[in-house]
Amino acid sequence: MSDIVSPETRSRMMAGIKGKDTKPEMILRTGLHKLGFRFRLHDRKLPGKPDMVFPRYKAVIFANGCFWHGHNCHIFKWPSSNQEFWEAKIKRNQKIDREHNQRLQEMGWRIGVVWECALKGKYRINSEEVIVLCAQWLESDMVSIEIGGQC
Template identity: 75%
Template sequence: MPDIVSPDTRSRMMAGIRSKDTKPELIIRKGLHCLGFRYRLHDKNLPGKPDMVFPRYNAVIFVHGCFWHGHSCHLFKWPSSNTEFWRTKITRNIELDKEHIACLQEMGWRTGIVWECSLKGKYRINTEEVIELCAQWLQTTDMTSIEIGGQC
């Protein structure tokens, strides 16, 4: 199936997609900051450059886009054009995510993932609830990981 926009338009659209400071990431950052949590952003010295690093809590949080990280939710759908490219790209992103999480946990870091679908879409959770879940997890040292997604 051909693309519905021209290659130039598609290129412009794809160039506008950010990897840092996305809307979901900013929502989580602002909410946790208002609750008094302090963090470092995109630490290049850690595997996967986590979106937020909380040294005091020995924890990191990734805010993943459902499409780019292949989440099994209503926001993710395999593209119908250029399928081989997208399957390779998204599958590799999933593999890298697993590798980064495993490496961080081996290093002693607690890992959290907040999926985009928890903040948008028809199965989203209340934003304050997502932020509160993150805050509770950060303060609870007996949980090594957390994954927050939309309600199915």
């Protein structure tokens, strides 16, 4: 199936998608800040430039988009056009995520991932519950947490 818009229009549309300050990220940031957690944003010194860095807890949180990171959920669908490009891109993103996570763990950082489907879509979790789960994880000694929608 061919795309319904021209390649130039599709390129402009894709270039306009934000990588920072996304809605899921803002929900997490606002909620955790209200609970008293303080963090740095997008620290370039750390592998993967985590969305939120909690130095006090030696923890980072990534707010991952289900499409861009190829999450196995109802939000992610393989594009029907330009399939080879998208498969290579998403698989490369997943490989880079694994490498960044491994480097962060080697540096002693704890890693949290909150998937987009946890905060939007038909299987989402109440955003307050997601924030509480993140807060509980930050204050625990658990090495990692991954929060996705209820499937």
